[in-house]
Amino acid sequence: MWIRSVGVATGTANLSKRPDFIGLDAAYQAAEQAFKRIGIEHKDTWKYFDVADVHDCFTIAEVMAYEDLGFVERGMGIQLVRNEQTYKGGLIPVNLDGGLKAKGHPIGATGTSMAVEMTKQLRQGVEPRDRQADIYTGWALAHNVGGTGHYAYVTIYSLDKDGSPRVKPKR
Amino acid sequence: MVMSLEARYEEFWRQSIKQLNEVVKATGLPIAPDEKGQYSLWYDVREMRLRFSISVERIKRFFEGLREGKVYATRCRRCGRYYFPPQADCPYCKASDMDWVEVSGEGELLTYTVINTKPLTYSHYPDYVVAIARMREGFNVLAWLRVDDPKRVRVGMRVRLQVVRREPEGYLTYEFVPVEQ
Ligand SMILES: [Zn+2]
Numbered sequence: 001m002w003i004r005s006v007g008v009a010t011g012t013a014n015l016s017k018r019p020d021f022i023g024l025d026a027a028y029q030a031a032e033q034a035f036k037r038i039g040i041e042h043k044d045t046w047k048y049f050d051v052a053d054v055h056d057c058f059t060i061a062e063v064m065a066y067e068d069l070g071f072v073e074r075g076m077g078i079q080l081v082r083n084e085q086t087y088k089g090g091l092i093p094v095n096l097d098g099g100l101k102a103k104g105h106p107i108g109a110t111g112t113s114m115a116v117e118m119t120k121q122l123r124q125g126v127e128p129r130d131r132q133a134d135i136y137t138g139w140a141l142a143h144n145v146g147g148t149g150h151y152a153y154v155t156i157y158s159l160d161k162d163g164s165p166r167v168k169p170k171r
Numbered sequence: 172m173v174m175s176l177e178a179r180y181e182e183f184w185r186q187s188i189k190q191l192n193e194v195v196k197a198t199g200l201p202i203a204p205d206e207k208g209q210y211s212l213w214y215d216v217r218e219m220r221l222r223f224s225i226s227v228e229r230i231k232r233f234f235e236g237l238r239e240g241k242v243y244a245t246r247c248r249r250c251g252r253y254y255f256p257p258q259a260d261c262p263y264c265k266a267s268d269m270d271w272v273e274v275s276g277e278g279e280l281l282t283y284t285v286i287n288t289k290p291l292t293y294s295h296y297p298d299y300v301v302a303i304a305r306m307r308e309g310f311n312v313l314a315w316l317r318v319d320d321p322k323r324v325r326v327g328m329r330v331r332l333q334v335v336r337r338e339p340e341g342y343l344t345y346e347f348v349p350v351e352q
Contacts, residue, residue: 016312
Protein backbone atom coordinates (compact mmCIF):
# COMPACT_ATOMS: atom_id res chain seq x y z
CA MET A 1 0.00 0.00 0.00
CA TRP A 2 1.45 3.34 -1.05
CA ILE A 3 0.56 6.83 0.05
CA ARG A 4 0.93 8.43 -3.35
CA SER A 5 -0.12 11.96 -2.55
CA VAL A 6 -1.06 14.21 0.34
CA GLY A 7 -2.64 17.65 0.03
CA VAL A 8 -2.87 19.93 3.05
CA ALA A 9 -4.45 23.36 3.22
CA THR A 10 -5.76 25.84 5.74
CA GLY A 11 -8.45 28.49 5.48
CA THR A 12 -10.04 31.07 7.75
CA ALA A 13 -11.69 29.86 10.95
CA ASN A 14 -14.01 32.87 10.89
CA LEU A 15 -17.12 32.12 8.86
CA SER A 16 -17.72 35.80 8.19
CA LYS A 17 -14.46 35.93 6.21
CA ARG A 18 -15.50 33.18 3.76
CA PRO A 19 -16.74 34.17 0.33
CA ASP A 20 -19.55 31.57 0.51
CA PHE A 21 -20.86 28.70 2.61
CA ILE A 22 -21.32 26.05 -0.08
CA GLY A 23 -17.91 24.43 0.20
CA LEU A 24 -14.68 24.45 2.22
CA ASP A 25 -11.88 26.29 0.48
CA ALA A 26 -9.26 24.42 2.56
CA ALA A 27 -10.65 21.09 1.30
CA TYR A 28 -10.75 22.32 -2.30
CA GLN A 29 -7.13 23.53 -2.08
CA ALA A 30 -5.96 20.30 -0.40
CA ALA A 31 -7.62 18.29 -3.18
CA GLU A 32 -6.06 20.53 -5.83
CA GLN A 33 -2.56 19.80 -4.44
CA ALA A 34 -3.20 16.08 -4.04
CA PHE A 35 -4.53 15.67 -7.61
CA LYS A 36 -1.73 17.74 -9.12
CA ARG A 37 0.91 15.45 -7.61
CA ILE A 38 -0.58 12.35 -9.27
CA GLY A 39 -1.24 14.16 -12.54
CA ILE A 40 -5.04 14.23 -12.71
CA GLU A 41 -7.40 17.10 -13.32
CA HIS A 42 -9.59 18.38 -10.47
CA LYS A 43 -12.73 17.43 -12.38
CA ASP A 44 -14.87 14.26 -12.68
CA THR A 45 -12.41 12.71 -10.24
CA TRP A 46 -14.86 9.92 -9.33
CA LYS A 47 -13.57 7.95 -12.31
CA TYR A 48 -10.07 7.40 -10.86
CA PHE A 49 -10.95 5.97 -7.45
CA ASP A 50 -12.46 2.63 -6.44
CA VAL A 51 -13.54 3.93 -3.06
CA ALA A 52 -13.32 7.01 -0.83
CA ASP A 53 -13.81 8.06 2.78
CA VAL A 54 -14.96 11.64 3.27
CA HIS A 55 -15.36 13.72 6.41
CA ASP A 56 -19.13 13.66 6.99
CA CYS A 57 -19.04 15.32 10.42
CA PHE A 58 -22.47 16.69 9.44
CA THR A 59 -24.81 15.60 6.67
CA ILE A 60 -24.15 18.65 4.49
CA ALA A 61 -20.37 18.24 4.96
CA GLU A 62 -20.47 15.01 2.95
CA VAL A 63 -22.22 16.65 0.01
CA MET A 64 -19.79 19.59 0.11
CA ALA A 65 -16.90 17.08 0.18
CA TYR A 66 -18.10 15.45 -3.08
CA GLU A 67 -18.02 18.86 -4.72
CA ASP A 68 -14.75 20.11 -3.15
CA LEU A 69 -13.08 16.86 -4.28
CA GLY A 70 -14.43 17.33 -7.80
CA PHE A 71 -16.35 14.04 -7.90
CA VAL A 72 -19.07 16.17 -9.47
CA GLU A 73 -19.48 19.87 -10.16
CA ARG A 74 -20.73 22.37 -7.60
CA GLY A 75 -24.40 21.89 -6.80
CA MET A 76 -24.57 18.31 -8.12
CA GLY A 77 -23.34 16.47 -5.00
CA ILE A 78 -26.83 15.70 -3.78
CA GLN A 79 -27.64 13.96 -7.07
CA LEU A 80 -24.82 11.46 -6.43
CA VAL A 81 -26.58 10.36 -3.25
CA ARG A 82 -30.11 10.48 -4.68
CA ASN A 83 -29.03 8.26 -7.56
CA GLU A 84 -27.22 5.93 -5.15
CA GLN A 85 -23.94 6.58 -6.99
CA THR A 86 -22.02 6.77 -3.70
CA TYR A 87 -23.23 3.29 -2.75
CA LYS A 88 -21.31 0.10 -3.34
CA GLY A 89 -21.50 -0.55 -7.09
CA GLY A 90 -22.07 3.14 -7.82
CA LEU A 91 -19.83 5.64 -9.63
CA ILE A 92 -17.81 6.32 -6.48
CA PRO A 93 -18.53 4.25 -3.35
CA VAL A 94 -18.14 6.57 -0.33
CA ASN A 95 -17.96 5.83 3.40
CA LEU A 96 -18.70 2.11 3.16
CA ASP A 97 -17.61 2.02 6.82
CA GLY A 98 -20.65 4.13 7.69
CA GLY A 99 -18.77 7.42 7.88
CA LEU A 100 -18.10 9.68 10.84
CA LYS A 101 -21.54 9.82 12.31
CA ALA A 102 -21.77 6.02 12.33
CA LYS A 103 -18.37 5.66 14.02
CA GLY A 104 -19.05 8.35 16.63
CA HIS A 105 -16.42 10.69 15.12
CA PRO A 106 -13.66 10.01 17.66
CA ILE A 107 -11.71 13.11 16.38
CA GLY A 108 -8.04 12.07 15.88
CA ALA A 109 -8.97 8.41 15.61
CA THR A 110 -11.36 9.33 12.77
CA GLY A 111 -8.45 10.20 10.49
CA THR A 112 -6.58 7.05 11.41
CA SER A 113 -9.67 4.93 10.80
CA MET A 114 -9.92 6.40 7.29
CA ALA A 115 -6.36 5.24 6.52
CA VAL A 116 -7.17 1.78 7.90
CA GLU A 117 -10.42 1.58 5.93
CA MET A 118 -8.85 2.64 2.61
CA THR A 119 -6.06 0.08 3.13
CA LYS A 120 -8.52 -2.74 3.88
CA GLN A 121 -10.69 -1.76 0.94
CA LEU A 122 -7.83 -1.74 -1.60
CA ARG A 123 -6.48 -5.05 -0.24
CA GLN A 124 -10.01 -6.45 -0.49
CA GLY A 125 -9.92 -7.51 3.12
CA VAL A 126 -13.07 -5.78 4.40
CA GLU A 127 -15.28 -7.70 6.78
CA PRO A 128 -18.21 -8.17 6.55
CA ARG A 129 -17.80 -8.76 2.81
CA ASP A 130 -21.02 -6.98 1.85
CA ARG A 131 -19.32 -3.64 2.35
CA GLN A 132 -16.20 -4.45 0.32
CA ALA A 133 -15.98 -2.16 -2.74
CA ASP A 134 -15.16 -3.58 -6.15
CA ILE A 135 -11.49 -2.86 -6.85
CA TYR A 136 -10.59 -1.94 -10.46
CA THR A 137 -7.91 0.78 -10.44
CA GLY A 138 -6.42 0.12 -7.01
CA TRP A 139 -6.69 3.77 -5.99
CA ALA A 140 -8.52 5.24 -2.99
CA LEU A 141 -8.97 8.68 -1.44
CA ALA A 142 -9.41 9.89 2.14
CA HIS A 143 -10.66 13.42 2.90
CA ASN A 144 -10.31 14.71 6.44
CA VAL A 145 -11.32 18.09 7.84
CA GLY A 146 -10.66 19.86 11.13
CA GLY A 147 -11.85 22.86 13.08
CA THR A 148 -14.68 24.81 11.50
CA GLY A 149 -13.48 23.50 8.16
CA HIS A 150 -10.29 25.54 8.26
CA TYR A 151 -7.93 22.56 8.01
CA ALA A 152 -8.20 19.86 5.36
CA TYR A 153 -6.14 16.86 4.32
CA VAL A 154 -6.58 14.80 1.19
CA THR A 155 -4.60 11.55 1.12
CA ILE A 156 -4.43 9.32 -1.93
CA TYR A 157 -3.61 5.63 -1.61
CA SER A 158 -2.62 3.18 -4.31
CA LEU A 159 -1.61 -0.43 -4.74
CA ASP A 160 0.89 0.84 -7.35
CA LYS A 161 4.15 2.50 -6.41
CA ASP A 162 4.45 4.40 -9.71
CA GLY A 163 2.33 5.89 -12.45
CA SER A 164 -0.88 7.87 -12.62
CA PRO A 165 -4.33 6.44 -11.93
CA ARG A 166 -6.20 4.83 -14.79
CA VAL A 167 -9.86 5.47 -15.52
CA LYS A 168 -12.27 2.88 -14.14
CA PRO A 169 -13.92 0.60 -16.70
CA LYS A 170 -17.51 1.44 -17.68
CA ARG A 171 -20.08 -0.78 -16.05
CA MET B 172 -33.31 35.96 46.24
CA VAL B 173 -31.96 35.98 42.70
CA MET B 174 -28.58 34.26 42.51
CA SER B 175 -25.88 36.04 40.50
CA LEU B 176 -24.59 34.27 37.38
CA GLU B 177 -21.21 33.60 38.98
CA ALA B 178 -22.92 32.11 42.02
CA ARG B 179 -25.02 29.86 39.76
CA TYR B 180 -21.95 28.51 37.96
CA GLU B 181 -20.11 28.06 41.26
CA GLU B 182 -23.09 26.16 42.62
CA PHE B 183 -23.16 23.95 39.52
CA TRP B 184 -19.46 23.11 39.87
CA ARG B 185 -19.70 22.71 43.64
CA GLN B 186 -22.47 20.13 43.24
CA SER B 187 -20.54 18.28 40.49
CA ILE B 188 -17.37 18.11 42.59
CA LYS B 189 -19.33 17.02 45.64
CA GLN B 190 -20.89 14.15 43.68
CA LEU B 191 -17.51 13.19 42.26
CA ASN B 192 -15.94 13.11 45.72
CA GLU B 193 -18.73 10.83 46.89
CA VAL B 194 -18.12 8.52 43.92
CA VAL B 195 -14.38 8.36 44.73
CA LYS B 196 -15.11 7.61 48.41
CA ALA B 197 -17.64 4.90 47.54
CA THR B 198 -15.87 3.19 44.63
CA GLY B 199 -12.21 4.20 44.92
CA LEU B 200 -12.14 5.70 41.40
CA PRO B 201 -13.42 8.95 39.81
CA ILE B 202 -15.44 7.08 37.20
CA ALA B 203 -19.14 7.88 36.65
CA PRO B 204 -21.67 7.60 33.82
CA ASP B 205 -22.07 10.49 31.37
CA GLU B 206 -25.17 12.73 31.31
CA LYS B 207 -27.14 10.22 29.26
CA GLY B 208 -25.96 7.29 31.38
CA GLN B 209 -24.52 5.56 28.31
CA TYR B 210 -20.77 5.68 28.80
CA SER B 211 -18.41 5.64 31.73
CA LEU B 212 -16.33 8.78 32.02
CA TRP B 213 -13.13 9.38 33.98
CA TYR B 214 -13.28 12.74 35.78
CA ASP B 215 -9.89 14.22 36.53
CA VAL B 216 -9.54 14.77 40.25
CA ARG B 217 -7.61 18.00 39.67
CA GLU B 218 -9.37 21.08 38.40
CA MET B 219 -7.89 23.45 35.84
CA ARG B 220 -9.29 26.99 35.68
CA LEU B 221 -8.73 28.89 32.48
CA ARG B 222 -9.66 32.43 31.52
CA PHE B 223 -7.95 33.88 28.46
CA SER B 224 -6.33 37.31 28.48
CA ILE B 225 -5.41 38.75 25.10
CA SER B 226 -3.61 41.98 24.24
CA VAL B 227 -5.91 44.51 22.54
CA GLU B 228 -3.42 47.35 22.74
CA ARG B 229 -3.19 47.86 18.97
CA ILE B 230 -6.96 47.68 18.40
CA LYS B 231 -8.18 49.57 21.45
CA ARG B 232 -9.76 52.23 19.23
CA PHE B 233 -12.42 49.61 18.49
CA PHE B 234 -13.35 49.27 22.16
CA GLU B 235 -13.31 53.04 22.67
CA GLY B 236 -15.75 53.17 19.74
CA LEU B 237 -18.15 50.79 21.47
CA ARG B 238 -18.22 53.15 24.45
CA GLU B 239 -19.18 55.97 22.06
CA GLY B 240 -21.89 53.78 20.51
CA LYS B 241 -19.91 53.32 17.29
CA VAL B 242 -18.62 50.23 15.49
CA TYR B 243 -15.23 50.59 13.82
CA ALA B 244 -13.43 48.51 11.22
CA THR B 245 -9.88 48.93 10.00
CA ARG B 246 -9.03 49.56 6.36
CA CYS B 247 -5.61 49.03 4.81
CA ARG B 248 -4.27 52.30 3.34
CA ARG B 249 -2.29 50.38 0.72
CA CYS B 250 -4.78 47.86 -0.68
CA GLY B 251 -8.11 49.20 0.62
CA ARG B 252 -9.18 45.92 2.25
CA TYR B 253 -11.54 46.16 5.22
CA TYR B 254 -10.95 44.14 8.38
CA PHE B 255 -13.74 43.26 10.77
CA PRO B 256 -13.27 42.41 13.56
CA PRO B 257 -10.54 45.03 13.14
CA GLN B 258 -6.95 43.92 12.63
CA ALA B 259 -3.84 46.05 13.08
CA ASP B 260 -1.98 44.25 10.28
CA CYS B 261 -2.77 43.56 6.64
CA PRO B 262 -1.52 40.06 5.76
CA TYR B 263 -1.79 40.84 2.02
CA CYS B 264 0.48 43.90 2.17
CA LYS B 265 2.47 42.66 5.18
CA ALA B 266 2.04 46.16 6.54
CA SER B 267 0.43 47.86 9.54
CA ASP B 268 -0.78 50.93 7.73
CA MET B 269 -4.44 51.11 8.75
CA ASP B 270 -7.22 53.67 8.89
CA TRP B 271 -10.00 53.38 11.46
CA VAL B 272 -13.37 53.70 9.73
CA GLU B 273 -16.82 53.73 11.25
CA VAL B 274 -18.98 50.91 9.87
CA SER B 275 -22.09 52.15 8.01
CA GLY B 276 -24.15 49.55 9.86
CA GLU B 277 -26.33 48.83 6.82
CA GLY B 278 -26.36 45.17 5.93
CA GLU B 279 -28.18 42.34 4.22
CA LEU B 280 -28.57 38.97 5.94
CA LEU B 281 -26.54 36.20 4.27
CA THR B 282 -27.17 33.31 6.66
CA TYR B 283 -28.17 32.57 10.25
CA THR B 284 -28.76 29.84 12.80
CA VAL B 285 -30.90 29.66 15.94
CA ILE B 286 -28.97 28.47 19.01
CA ASN B 287 -31.12 26.43 21.34
CA THR B 288 -28.47 24.14 22.86
CA LYS B 289 -26.00 26.32 24.77
CA PRO B 290 -22.79 25.94 26.72
CA LEU B 291 -23.06 26.52 30.47
CA THR B 292 -22.04 30.18 30.46
CA TYR B 293 -24.62 30.97 27.75
CA SER B 294 -27.35 28.89 29.35
CA HIS B 295 -29.11 31.86 30.96
CA TYR B 296 -29.87 33.56 27.60
CA PRO B 297 -33.11 32.82 25.75
CA ASP B 298 -32.56 31.13 22.35
CA TYR B 299 -30.52 33.52 20.21
CA VAL B 300 -29.86 33.97 16.52
CA VAL B 301 -26.27 34.04 15.22
CA ALA B 302 -26.17 35.70 11.82
CA ILE B 303 -23.76 36.80 9.11
CA ALA B 304 -24.60 39.91 7.09
CA ARG B 305 -22.91 41.55 4.12
CA MET B 306 -22.33 45.19 4.95
CA ARG B 307 -22.78 47.99 2.41
CA GLU B 308 -18.97 48.42 2.31
CA GLY B 309 -18.62 44.84 1.02
CA PHE B 310 -17.32 42.92 4.04
CA ASN B 311 -19.21 40.49 6.26
CA VAL B 312 -19.98 40.72 9.97
CA LEU B 313 -20.96 37.89 12.30
CA ALA B 314 -23.16 38.91 15.23
CA TRP B 315 -26.29 38.04 17.14
CA LEU B 316 -29.51 39.16 15.48
CA ARG B 317 -31.94 40.61 17.97
CA VAL B 318 -35.48 39.49 17.10
CA ASP B 319 -38.57 38.62 19.12
CA ASP B 320 -39.50 35.71 16.87
CA PRO B 321 -36.73 33.72 15.12
CA LYS B 322 -39.35 32.36 12.69
CA ARG B 323 -39.54 35.80 11.08
CA VAL B 324 -35.87 35.85 10.14
CA ARG B 325 -35.25 35.61 6.38
CA VAL B 326 -32.07 35.43 4.33
CA GLY B 327 -31.85 38.68 2.36
CA MET B 328 -33.61 40.80 4.99
CA ARG B 329 -32.10 44.19 5.75
CA VAL B 330 -30.38 44.57 9.11
CA ARG B 331 -28.59 47.31 10.99
CA LEU B 332 -25.49 46.79 13.13
CA GLN B 333 -25.66 48.64 16.43
CA VAL B 334 -23.89 48.81 19.77
CA VAL B 335 -25.84 47.23 22.60
CA ARG B 336 -25.31 46.40 26.22
CA ARG B 337 -25.54 42.63 26.69
CA GLU B 338 -27.59 41.94 29.80
CA PRO B 339 -27.51 40.71 32.49
CA GLU B 340 -23.69 41.00 32.41
CA GLY B 341 -23.87 44.58 31.17
CA TYR B 342 -20.94 44.51 28.74
CA LEU B 343 -20.86 46.45 25.45
CA THR B 344 -21.03 44.51 22.21
CA TYR B 345 -22.64 44.79 18.78
CA GLU B 346 -25.76 43.12 17.42
CA PHE B 347 -27.90 43.20 14.32
CA VAL B 348 -31.47 44.44 14.46
CA PRO B 349 -33.95 44.05 11.61
CA VAL B 350 -34.68 47.20 9.60
CA GLU B 351 -38.42 47.71 9.47
CA GLN B 352 -39.46 47.94 5.80
ZN1 LIG C 1 -3.33 45.77 2.52
